[in-house]
Amino acid sequence: MLYLLDYGAGNVRSLANSITKLGFEFQWVQSPEDLKKADKLLFPGVGAFGPAMQSIRDKGYAEPLKEYIASGKPYMGICIGLQTLFEGSDEAPGVQGLGVVPGIVGSFSPKDKSVPQMGWNEAKVVKTRNDGGDQDAVKYGFPDPSSKESSHYYFVHSYRAAYQPDKHADWVLTTTQYGDEVFLSSIQKGNVFATQFHPEKSGRAGLELLRAWLEQPGTIDPSKERLLQDPQQVATPAPRDGLTKRIVACLDVRSNDDGDLVVTKGESYDVREKAEPTTTTDAEASSSKRKVRNLGKPVDLALRYYLEGADEITFLNITSFRSCALQDQPMLSLLEAAAAKIFVPLTIGGGIKDTVDPDGTARPAKEVADAYFRAGADKVSIGSEAVFAVEELFARAAENGQGSESNPLKFDKKCLTGKTGIETISKGYGAQAVVVSIDPRRVYLAEGEKADPKHGPCVVSGAPGSDEEGKRWWYRCTVKGGREDRDVDVIQLARGVQRLGAGEVLLNSIDRDGSNKGFDRQLVELVRRSVDIPVIASSGAGTAQHFVDVFSPQKEGEGTVEAALAAGIFHRKECSIDEVKEALLQTGFSVRREDV
Ligand code: 1PR
CATH class of the missing domain: 3.40.50.880 (Class I glutamine amidotransferase (GATase) domain)
Structure with missing residues (x-):
């Protein structure tokens, strides 16, 4: 036996x-x-x-x-x-x-x-x-x-x-x-x-x-x-290692207006169909009349991506702010079904935080994560809670006399409580099992406007010759799927979550989400250079060339991100995972290809 x-x-x-x-x-x-x-x-x-x-x-x-x-x-x-x-x-x-x-x-x-x-x-x-x-x-x-x-x-x-x-x-x-x-x-x-x-x-x-x-x-x-x-x-080491660039397929999941769990896809996080020309001036009323886009069934689509060669699959519960008893979470049965058929890493995000069931039972973040790992997840992705945890990290650093130190990677152990979701899950499962999903939005500065010194290191300028030339902006973090802005920038957040024990960053961009304009390379570079942990570039992929671009160093000899994630182009079959890998291969990148 x-x-x-x-x-x-x-x-x-x-x-x-x-x-x-x-x-x-x-x-x-x-x-x-x-x-x-x-x-x-x-x-x-x-x-x-x-x-x-x-x-x-x-x-x-x-x-x-x-x-x-x-x-x-x-x-x-x-x-x-x-x-x-x-x-x-x-x-x-x-x-x-x-x-x-x-x-x-x-x-x-x-x-x-x-x-x-x-x-x-x-x-x-x-x-x-x-x-x-x-x-x-x-x-x-x-x-x-x-x-x-x-x-x-x-x-x-x-x-x-x-x-x-x-x-x-x-x-x-x-x-x-x-x-x-x-x-x-x-x-x-x-x-x-x-x-x-x-x-x-x-x-x-x-x-x-x-x-x-x-x-x-x-x-x-x-x-x-x-x-x-x-x-x-x-x-004797060869001149180059054999690690491939990872292509991640992402499925944003929520219930549609008929109550079915579907894969949806937004533009700047708005997942409802575009508004018909309407006379109503009430934005909310107009939003509720627009239907949630339905791009397919989560497990079927995930299986398609596995068979097409996705290196990883990520499910995000994008209405995680809604209250639901842990054991009734529809994402649990979805994961169980996916894990029985799909043999590449699965990440689950949305709602990984301390919660209370409607009957009053408290569920610490670690217990929520336990349930997802048992259901077949390999990693959990934490969004809003990571921002709150980093805000508290800065507050404790100030209390401990480290307020003048702006780099959380240098905060000493006294600043850690060991109690945040990132810390408890990382301790139990290892840093590699904890991804932090960041939802930043650009904040443009007016001409001559000085950035808040706190966020100064996060300011970038539009590239010469581009339609953004002359503009300056910084990247502000948001919570609850972009519904609420917080006074934390992407560098502070990325470094803060690394200090707390996260093993990877999933870097979205609200400005580029669903735009097909390509990844925000300035954002990606800013974060990649700020941390030691792997970064997954996300949001905006519209062509295979966009993947080649995001994996290409901006300056000779520099590193790049390890992974890139896309949703819309794969869902709408505008470009296949294999086409992306072929383009990467042609440019000299290592990729994994196999007939599953
Ligand atoms: O805050 O821990 O409960 O997690 C909520 C999670 O749900 C976060 O990871 C957050 O990014 C995600 N989320 C919330 N609302 C939305 C939304 O779209 N309305 N999804 C959302 C946003 C973006 C990516 C998207 C890429 C690539 N996630 O999932 O797949 O932008 O898209 P593209 O290739 O089509 O451009 P918490």
Whole structure:
């Protein structure tokens, strides 16, 4: 019997879904005895090294787990399931790992890249000498290195096991390069196989890998030796890493006027059909007569994007300000249905905050997020609450005598309460699971007008030669889907949420939303340069070239964003995801392409 070890922190639902989709049955490990009964064991996980090892020890799993591994029965670890095999991790100094693989897991350096690494990267098969070739990797479901097939897999992690030839020559199966760091993306020795990436979120390539492992016959001789042809060669970084540019399809979801949950799409966040010429002067009355645009059913559309090659799918509940009991949230069943069919990362946004059910039951943000992770989300996206949390962060910094420091990244620990949604969810699931969705709007300055010094660093000028030449503006953050302005600018917000523990920024633009005019590159650059975490550019995509533009550095040698999101052009079939990827490929960007 196949057993899955759920140590209680990660989203294991997607893995369970993929195993079911592949036609296999499994049971959850409920006690140390189950580890003795298992013939095959899968240890998945997102989360952090310390709590994972703590939970394994508290539940009495550590020794039976080591015994299981030593027995020669097949073990597969994913992400934290790989890292816990090592002796320890810099993420939790002093906490011992299982010690099956030599070495300590370390953190990525943010010097030349965003951390965490989030996205699709190549897993390069390392040639081995046993069996006369590199068939170990093929046996485990990787494409034959001699074929031209793509082998991109989905990674999301801040810590990695750096590849050290002297220690890992008999363990390395594939390596991956992020920035200038080469790390172990999969390892295998005897019965033990583990991946740093998430096969259950890696589309067809990932499902192939899982299938190969699930179909492998029983016990494998653990003494089998593997030797590298040239261990040093794989440790030398290539000139460029293999991380691809991510294309995210976004679905804004709400009930329409008939009460059906639909995908809608706005222009500057107005999701109702354009007004017929009308005599009424009452804007509200006119708005209520206009119908909510209906662009399709959420799960059907999401499945279409998965099959068309979207690297990630985001669902936003855009009427999240409406009160509803958590367990009745229609987005939960929507996610469950989507996660059963879609094997790329799913993000859910809207309403991730401390809430109170209509019957008075309090639901802290973490509990709301728990429900969404259980339903199949890989990340949650926080909008309005993030703005309020950053406002409070600045207020506490002032109380703590740090009011003169304008960069929240430098606020000391005293300014953190550990209680905001960002902090609690990030602590439980890891920073990579917390996206902050920013809804900024331009505020134009009159000629000669000085910006408020607080927001001065956020002022940009129209590009020479453009129709915006001579204009100056700053980017003000809003809440409740743009309905309310706040006195926080995008730089303050982006840095503030990074300080609180967010792992990614989803950067919308109310001015560009639904305009087809292209991404607001000044906004994107401003935010990208202000933070170390990945930024997803959003709003305004109208052509494939707009993606090429937003991924192209503005100055030679500079970085760019890792991901770009679009809605309208995909919904209206004005441009397909594959056309976007083809244009990127033609321009020299790495992309993930596969037949799902
Ligand atoms: O505040 O945590 O409850 O989250 C609410 C979430 O809902 C936020 O992420 C907010 O951005 C989103 N939202 C609220 N109202 C709207 C609206 O459109 N009326 N969606 C809305 C805005 C914009 C993107 C859009 C891109 C790309 N989100 O979702 O998909 O602009 O569009 P395009 O490619 O067609 O230009 P909380």
